[in-house]
Amino acid sequence: MLQISYIRQNRDFVKERLAVKHFAQPGVVDDLIRMDEELRQLKSQTETMQASINALSKEIGMLMGKGQRDEAEAKKQEVASLKSGMAEKTSALASLEDALNQLLVTLPNLPHESVPQGKSAADNVVDGKGGKMPELPANAKPHWELIREYDLIDFETGAKITGSGFPLFKGKGARLQRALIQFFLDYNTEAGYVEYLPPLMVNEATAYGTGQLPDKEGQMYHVTADGFYLIPTAEVPVTNVYRDEILKESELPIKMTAYTPCFRREAGSFGADVRGLNRVHQFDKVEIIQMTKPERSYHALEEMVNHVERLLQFLELPYRILRLCGGDMSFTSALTFDFEVYSAAQQKWLEVSSVSNFESFQANRMKIRYKDEAGKTQLLHTLNGSSLALPRIVAALLENNQQEDGIKLPSVLHKYFGAPVIQK
Protein backbone atom coordinates (compact mmCIF):
# COMPACT_ATOMS: atom_id res chain seq x y z
CA MET A 1 0.00 0.00 0.00
CA LEU A 2 0.96 3.63 -0.40
CA GLN A 3 2.23 5.62 2.54
CA ILE A 4 -0.26 8.10 3.90
CA SER A 5 2.52 10.59 4.55
CA TYR A 6 3.44 10.44 0.87
CA ILE A 7 -0.17 10.99 -0.19
CA ARG A 8 -0.44 13.92 2.19
CA GLN A 9 2.62 15.57 0.68
CA ASN A 10 1.86 14.80 -2.99
CA ARG A 11 -1.90 15.02 -3.25
CA ASP A 12 -2.19 16.20 -6.86
CA PHE A 13 0.57 14.02 -8.19
CA VAL A 14 -1.02 10.97 -6.59
CA LYS A 15 -4.36 11.77 -8.22
CA GLU A 16 -2.75 12.27 -11.60
CA ARG A 17 -0.86 8.96 -11.41
CA LEU A 18 -3.91 7.05 -10.20
CA ALA A 19 -5.75 8.29 -13.28
CA VAL A 20 -3.19 6.51 -15.47
CA LYS A 21 -4.21 3.30 -13.73
CA HIS A 22 -7.87 4.14 -14.32
CA PHE A 23 -8.56 4.24 -10.63
CA ALA A 24 -12.24 5.11 -10.52
CA GLN A 25 -12.65 7.10 -7.30
CA PRO A 26 -10.32 10.12 -7.29
CA GLY A 27 -12.27 11.51 -4.31
CA VAL A 28 -10.72 8.83 -2.14
CA VAL A 29 -7.44 10.73 -2.04
CA ASP A 30 -9.12 13.78 -0.52
CA ASP A 31 -11.08 11.59 1.88
CA LEU A 32 -7.89 9.95 3.04
CA ILE A 33 -6.14 13.24 3.64
CA ARG A 34 -9.11 14.56 5.59
CA MET A 35 -9.23 11.43 7.74
CA ASP A 36 -5.50 11.57 8.29
CA GLU A 37 -5.78 15.18 9.42
CA GLU A 38 -8.47 14.32 11.94
CA LEU A 39 -6.64 11.22 13.07
CA ARG A 40 -3.45 13.07 13.84
CA GLN A 41 -5.36 15.68 15.81
CA LEU A 42 -7.12 13.04 17.88
CA LYS A 43 -3.84 11.29 18.42
CA SER A 44 -2.07 14.30 19.80
CA GLN A 45 -5.03 15.01 22.11
CA THR A 46 -5.18 11.51 23.56
CA GLU A 47 -1.43 11.30 23.86
CA THR A 48 -1.30 14.49 25.88
CA MET A 49 -3.92 13.05 28.22
CA GLN A 50 -2.04 9.79 28.45
CA ALA A 51 1.10 11.70 29.35
CA SER A 52 -0.66 13.32 32.31
CA ILE A 53 -2.00 9.95 33.45
CA ASN A 54 1.45 8.42 33.26
CA ALA A 55 2.94 11.27 35.26
CA LEU A 56 0.21 11.04 37.91
CA SER A 57 0.64 7.29 38.21
CA LYS A 58 4.30 7.79 38.87
CA GLU A 59 3.52 10.31 41.58
CA ILE A 60 1.03 7.94 43.16
CA GLY A 61 3.72 5.31 43.33
CA MET A 62 6.07 7.68 45.13
CA LEU A 63 3.38 8.87 47.55
CA MET A 64 2.45 5.28 48.38
CA GLY A 65 6.08 4.56 49.02
CA LYS A 66 6.22 7.40 51.52
CA GLY A 67 2.97 6.27 53.10
CA GLN A 68 1.05 9.39 52.11
CA ARG A 69 -2.20 7.60 51.40
CA ASP A 70 -4.56 10.54 51.33
CA GLU A 71 -2.52 12.44 48.78
CA ALA A 72 -2.35 9.29 46.69
CA GLU A 73 -6.13 8.89 46.83
CA ALA A 74 -6.59 12.41 45.56
CA LYS A 75 -4.34 11.72 42.58
CA LYS A 76 -6.26 8.55 41.85
CA GLN A 77 -9.43 10.61 41.57
CA GLU A 78 -7.69 12.89 39.13
CA VAL A 79 -6.62 9.96 36.97
CA ALA A 80 -10.13 8.54 37.00
CA SER A 81 -11.64 11.73 35.66
CA LEU A 82 -8.97 12.04 32.99
CA LYS A 83 -9.64 8.48 31.92
CA SER A 84 -13.37 8.92 31.60
CA GLY A 85 -12.78 11.96 29.40
CA MET A 86 -10.40 9.94 27.26
CA ALA A 87 -12.50 6.86 26.63
CA GLU A 88 -14.63 8.38 23.91
CA LYS A 89 -11.68 9.85 22.05
CA THR A 90 -9.79 6.57 22.21
CA SER A 91 -12.55 4.59 20.60
CA ALA A 92 -13.12 7.28 17.98
CA LEU A 93 -9.44 7.14 17.21
CA ALA A 94 -9.42 3.38 16.85
CA SER A 95 -12.36 3.30 14.47
CA LEU A 96 -11.02 6.20 12.44
CA GLU A 97 -7.65 4.52 12.11
CA ASP A 98 -9.38 1.36 10.99
CA ALA A 99 -11.46 3.16 8.41
CA LEU A 100 -8.42 4.96 7.06
CA ASN A 101 -6.45 1.76 6.64
CA GLN A 102 -9.32 -0.01 4.96
CA LEU A 103 -9.56 2.81 2.48
CA LEU A 104 -5.82 3.08 2.03
CA VAL A 105 -5.44 -0.54 0.93
CA THR A 106 -7.94 0.06 -1.88
CA LEU A 107 -5.50 2.40 -3.61
CA PRO A 108 -3.37 0.70 -6.27
CA ASN A 109 0.31 1.43 -6.64
CA LEU A 110 1.26 4.51 -8.62
CA PRO A 111 2.50 3.72 -12.14
CA HIS A 112 6.03 4.75 -13.07
CA GLU A 113 6.38 7.74 -15.40
CA SER A 114 7.34 5.47 -18.30
CA VAL A 115 4.08 3.52 -18.14
CA PRO A 116 2.11 4.07 -21.37
CA GLN A 117 -1.44 5.39 -21.25
CA GLY A 118 -4.03 2.80 -22.12
CA LYS A 119 -7.04 0.83 -21.03
CA SER A 120 -6.45 -2.78 -21.91
CA ALA A 121 -3.99 -5.35 -23.20
CA ALA A 122 -4.47 -3.90 -26.68
CA ASP A 123 -2.69 -0.72 -25.56
CA ASN A 124 0.47 -2.42 -24.32
CA VAL A 125 3.62 -1.33 -26.10
CA VAL A 126 5.96 -3.81 -27.74
CA ASP A 127 9.34 -2.98 -26.23
CA GLY A 128 11.51 -5.60 -27.86
CA LYS A 129 11.48 -8.91 -29.66
CA GLY A 130 13.78 -11.70 -30.61
CA GLY A 131 14.07 -15.25 -31.88
CA LYS A 132 13.13 -16.66 -35.25
CA MET A 133 9.51 -17.26 -36.20
CA PRO A 134 9.25 -20.94 -37.14
CA GLU A 135 7.93 -22.00 -40.50
CA LEU A 136 5.63 -24.92 -39.95
CA PRO A 137 3.91 -27.08 -42.52
CA ALA A 138 0.19 -26.64 -42.99
CA ASN A 139 -0.58 -29.81 -41.05
CA ALA A 140 1.26 -28.66 -37.91
CA LYS A 141 -0.41 -29.79 -34.73
CA PRO A 142 -1.30 -27.83 -31.61
CA HIS A 143 0.49 -28.92 -28.47
CA TRP A 144 -2.47 -30.82 -27.03
CA GLU A 145 -2.38 -33.16 -30.00
CA LEU A 146 1.38 -33.56 -29.76
CA ILE A 147 1.02 -34.28 -26.04
CA ARG A 148 -1.36 -37.11 -26.83
CA GLU A 149 0.74 -38.39 -29.70
CA TYR A 150 3.94 -38.54 -27.63
CA ASP A 151 2.08 -39.53 -24.46
CA LEU A 152 3.53 -36.70 -22.37
CA ILE A 153 0.56 -35.62 -20.30
CA ASP A 154 -2.66 -37.42 -19.40
CA PHE A 155 -5.26 -34.71 -18.84
CA GLU A 156 -8.14 -37.15 -18.49
CA THR A 157 -6.55 -39.11 -15.68
CA GLY A 158 -5.52 -35.86 -14.00
CA ALA A 159 -9.17 -34.90 -14.08
CA LYS A 160 -10.10 -38.26 -12.63
CA ILE A 161 -7.64 -37.93 -9.77
CA THR A 162 -8.43 -34.31 -8.97
CA GLY A 163 -10.37 -32.32 -11.53
CA SER A 164 -9.98 -30.56 -14.83
CA GLY A 165 -6.94 -28.33 -15.04
CA PHE A 166 -4.73 -30.66 -13.01
CA PRO A 167 -2.42 -32.24 -15.57
CA LEU A 168 -0.82 -35.61 -14.93
CA PHE A 169 2.65 -35.57 -16.47
CA LYS A 170 4.16 -38.90 -17.35
CA GLY A 171 7.23 -40.42 -18.91
CA LYS A 172 9.07 -37.98 -21.15
CA GLY A 173 6.54 -35.31 -20.28
CA ALA A 174 7.47 -35.53 -16.59
CA ARG A 175 11.13 -35.66 -17.51
CA LEU A 176 10.81 -32.52 -19.60
CA GLN A 177 9.30 -30.66 -16.64
CA ARG A 178 12.17 -31.72 -14.44
CA ALA A 179 14.70 -30.73 -17.11
CA LEU A 180 13.23 -27.25 -17.49
CA ILE A 181 13.02 -26.64 -13.74
CA GLN A 182 16.59 -27.77 -13.26
CA PHE A 183 17.85 -25.64 -16.14
CA PHE A 184 16.02 -22.53 -14.92
CA LEU A 185 17.25 -22.92 -11.36
CA ASP A 186 20.84 -23.50 -12.45
CA TYR A 187 20.67 -20.46 -14.70
CA ASN A 188 19.27 -18.31 -11.87
CA THR A 189 21.68 -19.44 -9.18
CA GLU A 190 24.60 -18.83 -11.52
CA ALA A 191 23.39 -15.25 -11.76
CA GLY A 192 23.57 -14.92 -7.98
CA TYR A 193 20.01 -15.77 -6.95
CA VAL A 194 19.83 -17.87 -3.78
CA GLU A 195 17.66 -20.94 -4.21
CA TYR A 196 14.68 -21.47 -1.92
CA LEU A 197 12.18 -24.30 -1.63
CA PRO A 198 9.36 -22.77 0.39
CA PRO A 199 6.16 -24.11 1.97
CA LEU A 200 3.37 -24.43 -0.58
CA MET A 201 0.69 -23.34 1.87
CA VAL A 202 0.75 -20.00 3.61
CA ASN A 203 -1.13 -18.40 6.48
CA GLU A 204 -3.33 -15.33 6.29
CA ALA A 205 -0.68 -12.83 7.34
CA THR A 206 1.57 -14.00 4.52
CA ALA A 207 -1.18 -13.86 1.91
CA TYR A 208 -2.01 -10.38 3.09
CA GLY A 209 1.63 -9.33 2.86
CA THR A 210 1.90 -9.81 -0.88
CA GLY A 211 -1.61 -8.49 -1.52
CA GLN A 212 -3.57 -11.70 -2.23
CA LEU A 213 -5.76 -10.85 0.73
CA PRO A 214 -8.13 -9.22 1.34
CA ASP A 215 -9.27 -8.75 -2.27
CA LYS A 216 -8.16 -11.68 -4.35
CA GLU A 217 -9.19 -14.36 -1.93
CA GLY A 218 -11.20 -16.18 -4.58
CA GLN A 219 -8.14 -16.80 -6.73
CA MET A 220 -6.52 -19.04 -4.13
CA TYR A 221 -7.40 -22.49 -2.89
CA HIS A 222 -8.29 -22.27 0.77
CA VAL A 223 -7.64 -25.04 3.30
CA THR A 224 -10.39 -24.06 5.69
CA ALA A 225 -9.66 -26.57 8.45
CA ASP A 226 -6.28 -24.95 9.10
CA GLY A 227 -6.78 -21.47 7.66
CA PHE A 228 -4.06 -21.92 5.04
CA TYR A 229 -3.98 -20.93 1.38
CA LEU A 230 -2.26 -22.82 -1.43
CA ILE A 231 0.24 -20.48 -3.03
CA PRO A 232 -0.65 -18.98 -6.43
CA THR A 233 3.05 -18.19 -6.98
CA ALA A 234 6.36 -18.56 -5.16
CA GLU A 235 6.36 -14.79 -4.81
CA VAL A 236 4.00 -15.16 -1.85
CA PRO A 237 6.09 -17.30 0.52
CA VAL A 238 9.48 -16.08 -0.68
CA THR A 239 8.82 -12.32 -0.48
CA ASN A 240 7.43 -12.89 3.00
CA VAL A 241 10.76 -14.34 4.13
CA TYR A 242 11.74 -10.80 5.07
CA ARG A 243 8.40 -9.59 6.39
CA ASP A 244 8.86 -7.35 9.46
CA GLU A 245 12.62 -7.35 9.06
CA ILE A 246 15.09 -4.50 9.00
CA LEU A 247 18.03 -5.33 6.77
CA LYS A 248 21.47 -3.81 6.67
CA GLU A 249 22.29 -1.79 3.59
CA SER A 250 25.27 -4.09 3.03
CA GLU A 251 22.91 -7.07 2.67
CA LEU A 252 21.23 -5.52 -0.37
CA PRO A 253 20.40 -6.43 -2.99
CA ILE A 254 18.71 -9.65 -1.84
CA LYS A 255 18.29 -12.03 -4.77
CA MET A 256 16.15 -15.12 -4.40
CA THR A 257 14.85 -17.80 -6.71
CA ALA A 258 12.42 -20.62 -6.09
CA TYR A 259 10.73 -23.39 -7.96
CA THR A 260 7.20 -24.18 -6.79
CA PRO A 261 4.01 -25.59 -8.12
CA CYS A 262 1.42 -22.80 -8.36
CA PHE A 263 -2.27 -23.22 -7.64
CA ARG A 264 -4.89 -20.98 -9.19
CA ARG A 265 -8.63 -21.28 -9.10
CA GLU A 266 -9.13 -18.82 -11.98
CA ALA A 267 -12.87 -19.40 -11.95
CA GLY A 268 -14.79 -18.33 -15.00
CA SER A 269 -12.59 -19.02 -17.99
CA PHE A 270 -13.82 -21.34 -20.68
CA GLY A 271 -13.33 -22.05 -24.34
CA ALA A 272 -10.45 -22.32 -26.76
CA ASP A 273 -8.09 -20.26 -24.60
CA VAL A 274 -8.01 -22.92 -21.95
CA ARG A 275 -7.18 -25.88 -24.14
CA GLY A 276 -4.19 -28.01 -23.29
CA LEU A 277 -1.60 -26.16 -21.26
CA ASN A 278 -2.79 -22.63 -21.96
CA ARG A 279 -4.55 -22.33 -18.63
CA VAL A 280 -4.46 -24.85 -15.79
CA HIS A 281 -5.15 -24.90 -12.04
CA GLN A 282 -1.79 -26.34 -11.06
CA PHE A 283 1.41 -25.55 -12.89
CA ASP A 284 5.14 -25.28 -12.29
CA LYS A 285 7.01 -22.02 -12.21
CA VAL A 286 10.44 -20.76 -11.28
CA GLU A 287 10.43 -17.27 -9.81
CA ILE A 288 13.10 -14.65 -9.25
CA ILE A 289 12.81 -11.97 -6.58
CA GLN A 290 14.96 -8.99 -5.68
CA MET A 291 14.95 -6.54 -2.81
CA THR A 292 16.95 -3.39 -3.39
CA LYS A 293 17.63 0.12 -2.23
CA PRO A 294 15.04 2.47 -3.77
CA GLU A 295 17.58 4.19 -6.00
CA ARG A 296 18.70 0.84 -7.46
CA SER A 297 15.35 -0.77 -8.20
CA TYR A 298 14.96 0.31 -11.81
CA HIS A 299 18.45 -0.84 -12.52
CA ALA A 300 17.50 -4.18 -10.96
CA LEU A 301 14.35 -4.31 -13.09
CA GLU A 302 16.40 -3.87 -16.23
CA GLU A 303 18.78 -6.57 -15.08
CA MET A 304 15.89 -8.95 -14.48
CA VAL A 305 14.33 -8.21 -17.86
CA ASN A 306 17.67 -8.95 -19.55
CA HIS A 307 18.00 -12.10 -17.46
CA VAL A 308 14.64 -13.45 -18.60
CA GLU A 309 15.27 -12.40 -22.19
CA ARG A 310 18.51 -14.38 -22.28
CA LEU A 311 16.66 -17.39 -20.94
CA LEU A 312 14.21 -17.25 -23.83
CA GLN A 313 17.12 -16.92 -26.25
CA PHE A 314 18.64 -20.08 -24.77
CA LEU A 315 15.34 -21.82 -25.38
CA GLU A 316 15.41 -20.57 -28.98
CA LEU A 317 11.82 -19.39 -28.80
CA PRO A 318 10.44 -16.35 -30.64
CA TYR A 319 9.47 -13.82 -28.01
CA ARG A 320 8.36 -10.26 -27.54
CA ILE A 321 8.52 -7.94 -24.57
CA LEU A 322 5.54 -5.80 -23.70
CA ARG A 323 5.57 -2.71 -21.55
CA LEU A 324 2.18 -2.89 -19.88
CA CYS A 325 -0.09 0.11 -20.07
CA GLY A 326 -1.73 1.67 -17.02
CA GLY A 327 -4.99 -0.18 -17.49
CA ASP A 328 -3.45 -3.64 -17.87
CA MET A 329 -1.01 -3.50 -14.97
CA SER A 330 -1.58 -5.29 -11.72
CA PHE A 331 -2.81 -3.50 -8.63
CA THR A 332 0.55 -3.67 -6.89
CA SER A 333 2.94 -2.89 -9.73
CA ALA A 334 4.67 0.37 -10.65
CA LEU A 335 6.12 -0.91 -13.90
CA THR A 336 5.66 -4.31 -15.55
CA PHE A 337 7.17 -6.03 -18.56
CA ASP A 338 5.42 -9.09 -19.88
CA PHE A 339 7.20 -11.70 -21.95
CA GLU A 340 5.27 -13.62 -24.56
CA VAL A 341 6.44 -16.49 -26.71
CA TYR A 342 4.94 -17.36 -30.05
CA SER A 343 3.29 -20.72 -30.16
CA ALA A 344 3.34 -21.44 -33.83
CA ALA A 345 0.63 -24.03 -34.34
CA GLN A 346 -1.91 -22.06 -32.31
CA GLN A 347 -0.55 -18.90 -33.95
CA LYS A 348 -0.78 -17.17 -30.61
CA TRP A 349 1.41 -15.14 -28.32
CA LEU A 350 1.42 -16.73 -24.86
CA GLU A 351 2.47 -14.94 -21.70
CA VAL A 352 5.31 -16.81 -20.00
CA SER A 353 6.75 -14.19 -17.66
CA SER A 354 5.85 -10.96 -16.00
CA VAL A 355 8.60 -8.88 -14.46
CA SER A 356 7.59 -6.06 -12.14
CA ASN A 357 8.93 -3.39 -9.86
CA PHE A 358 6.61 -2.85 -6.91
CA GLU A 359 8.76 -0.08 -5.47
CA SER A 360 7.80 0.23 -1.79
CA PHE A 361 4.18 -0.85 -2.22
CA GLN A 362 4.66 -4.42 -1.02
CA ALA A 363 7.43 -3.46 1.38
CA ASN A 364 5.10 -1.04 3.13
CA ARG A 365 2.53 -3.76 3.64
CA MET A 366 5.13 -6.20 4.89
CA LYS A 367 7.25 -3.66 6.73
CA ILE A 368 10.42 -4.74 4.96
CA ARG A 369 12.98 -2.04 5.62
CA TYR A 370 16.68 -1.43 5.62
CA LYS A 371 18.98 0.85 7.51
CA ASP A 372 20.85 3.20 5.20
CA GLU A 373 24.35 4.53 5.70
CA ALA A 374 23.05 7.53 7.65
CA GLY A 375 21.38 5.09 10.05
CA LYS A 376 17.88 5.90 8.90
CA THR A 377 15.43 3.03 8.45
CA GLN A 378 13.36 3.17 5.32
CA LEU A 379 11.30 0.92 3.10
CA LEU A 380 13.17 -0.98 0.44
CA HIS A 381 11.92 -1.89 -3.02
CA THR A 382 10.73 -5.34 -4.08
CA LEU A 383 10.71 -6.81 -7.57
CA ASN A 384 9.85 -10.14 -9.02
CA GLY A 385 9.45 -12.03 -12.23
CA SER A 386 8.93 -15.50 -13.59
CA SER A 387 11.90 -17.31 -14.99
CA LEU A 388 9.82 -19.03 -16.23
CA ALA A 389 6.28 -20.38 -16.08
CA LEU A 390 6.46 -23.86 -17.56
CA PRO A 391 3.17 -24.78 -19.23
CA ARG A 392 3.20 -22.26 -22.04
CA ILE A 393 6.93 -22.73 -22.55
CA VAL A 394 6.24 -26.41 -23.05
CA ALA A 395 3.38 -25.62 -25.41
CA ALA A 396 5.59 -23.39 -27.54
CA LEU A 397 8.55 -25.80 -27.48
CA LEU A 398 6.38 -28.66 -28.65
CA GLU A 399 4.55 -26.75 -31.35
CA ASN A 400 7.50 -24.83 -32.75
CA ASN A 401 9.92 -27.74 -32.85
CA GLN A 402 7.69 -30.52 -34.14
CA GLN A 403 9.06 -32.65 -36.94
CA GLU A 404 7.99 -35.80 -38.72
CA ASP A 405 9.89 -38.09 -36.39
CA GLY A 406 10.07 -36.22 -33.11
CA ILE A 407 10.32 -32.95 -31.29
CA LYS A 408 13.69 -31.25 -31.37
CA LEU A 409 14.86 -29.68 -28.13
CA PRO A 410 17.11 -26.60 -27.82
CA SER A 411 20.68 -27.59 -27.08
CA VAL A 412 20.71 -26.21 -23.52
CA LEU A 413 18.14 -28.81 -22.56
CA HIS A 414 19.89 -31.86 -23.99
CA LYS A 415 21.92 -32.72 -20.92
CA TYR A 416 18.97 -32.09 -18.59
CA PHE A 417 16.50 -34.05 -20.67
CA GLY A 418 19.01 -36.75 -21.49
CA ALA A 419 18.35 -36.63 -25.24
CA PRO A 420 18.24 -34.02 -28.03
CA VAL A 421 14.83 -35.07 -29.31
CA ILE A 422 11.55 -36.22 -27.83
CA GLN A 423 10.61 -39.39 -29.65
CA LYS A 424 7.65 -41.72 -29.38
Add this chain to the structure above:
RNA sequence: GGAGAGAUGGCAGAGUGGUCGAUUGCGGCGGUCUUGAAAACCGUUGACUGUUAAAGGUCCGGGGGUUCGAAUCCCUCUCUCUCCGCCA
Protein backbone atom coordinates in the same frame (compact mmCIF):
# COMPACT_ATOMS: atom_id res chain seq x y z
C1' G B 1 -3.31 -37.12 19.64
C1' G B 2 -1.67 -37.05 25.38
C1' A B 3 1.55 -34.66 29.35
C1' G B 4 4.79 -30.79 30.69
C1' A B 5 7.99 -26.31 29.97
C1' G B 6 8.69 -21.85 27.60
C1' A B 7 8.32 -17.05 24.22
C1' U B 8 12.18 -10.41 26.92
C1' G B 9 16.60 -5.87 22.54
C1' G B 10 21.32 -8.64 16.68
C1' C B 11 22.33 -13.14 20.02
C1' A B 12 22.60 -15.23 25.04
C1' G B 13 20.12 -14.33 29.41
C1' A B 14 18.22 -11.49 34.27
C1' G B 15 13.89 -9.33 35.78
C1' U B 16 7.06 -11.80 39.71
C1' G B 17 3.06 -4.93 40.65
C1' G B 18 5.85 1.51 40.82
C1' U B 19 12.31 5.99 38.87
C1' C B 20 12.09 -0.96 34.00
C1' G B 21 12.20 0.49 27.57
C1' A B 22 14.23 -3.00 30.75
C1' U B 23 20.58 -5.65 34.90
C1' U B 24 24.53 -8.22 32.63
C1' G B 25 27.49 -10.81 28.92
C1' C B 26 28.59 -11.44 23.73
C1' G B 27 28.33 -9.06 19.12
C1' G B 28 28.29 -4.06 16.53
C1' C B 29 30.06 1.05 16.39
C1' G B 30 33.50 5.07 18.22
C1' G B 31 37.91 6.07 21.01
C1' U B 32 42.68 5.32 24.10
C1' C B 33 47.09 2.40 23.59
C1' U B 34 50.03 0.35 19.02
C1' U B 35 54.29 1.10 13.17
C1' G B 36 49.73 -1.91 12.23
C1' A B 37 46.66 -5.59 14.38
C1' A B 38 45.18 -8.42 18.67
C1' A B 39 44.46 -7.99 23.85
C1' A B 40 43.16 -4.56 27.58
C1' C B 41 40.57 -0.23 28.95
C1' C B 42 36.79 3.86 28.18
C1' G B 43 32.40 5.30 25.78
C1' U B 44 28.23 4.09 22.78
C1' U B 45 24.48 0.74 20.76
C1' G B 46 16.35 -1.60 19.89
C1' A B 47 11.88 -0.30 16.84
C1' C B 48 7.64 2.73 15.54
C1' U B 49 5.32 7.49 15.94
C1' G B 50 6.03 12.68 16.49
C1' U B 51 8.99 17.40 15.85
C1' U B 52 12.97 22.35 12.60
C1' A B 53 14.77 20.11 17.10
C1' A B 54 12.53 18.38 21.33
C1' A B 55 8.81 16.96 24.61
C1' G B 56 5.37 13.27 24.52
C1' G B 57 3.06 8.48 23.00
C1' U B 58 3.41 3.02 21.70
C1' C B 59 6.09 -1.71 21.73
C1' C B 60 8.92 -7.43 26.61
C1' G B 61 5.06 -13.59 20.95
C1' G B 62 -0.59 -11.73 19.25
C1' G B 63 -5.36 -10.17 21.34
C1' G B 64 -8.31 -9.00 25.68
C1' G B 65 -8.81 -8.07 31.09
C1' U B 66 -7.58 -6.54 36.46
C1' U B 67 -5.08 -1.97 38.58
C1' C B 68 -3.94 4.83 39.82
C1' G B 69 0.22 1.86 37.71
C1' A B 70 1.64 -4.58 34.20
C1' A B 71 7.53 -7.53 31.17
C1' U B 72 5.61 -9.01 36.09
C1' C B 73 -1.32 -10.98 37.93
C1' C B 74 -5.80 -13.24 35.06
C1' C B 75 -8.17 -15.05 30.31
C1' U B 76 -7.40 -16.44 25.30
C1' C B 77 -4.84 -17.47 20.73
C1' U B 78 -0.33 -18.61 18.10
C1' C B 79 4.39 -20.56 18.02
C1' U B 80 8.80 -23.23 20.08
C1' C B 81 11.06 -27.06 23.06
C1' U B 82 10.99 -31.91 26.01
C1' C B 83 8.69 -36.75 26.92
C1' C B 84 4.96 -40.43 25.19
C1' G B 85 1.95 -42.15 20.97
C1' C B 86 1.46 -42.31 15.62
C1' C B 87 4.05 -41.79 11.08
C1' A B 88 7.20 -40.75 5.40
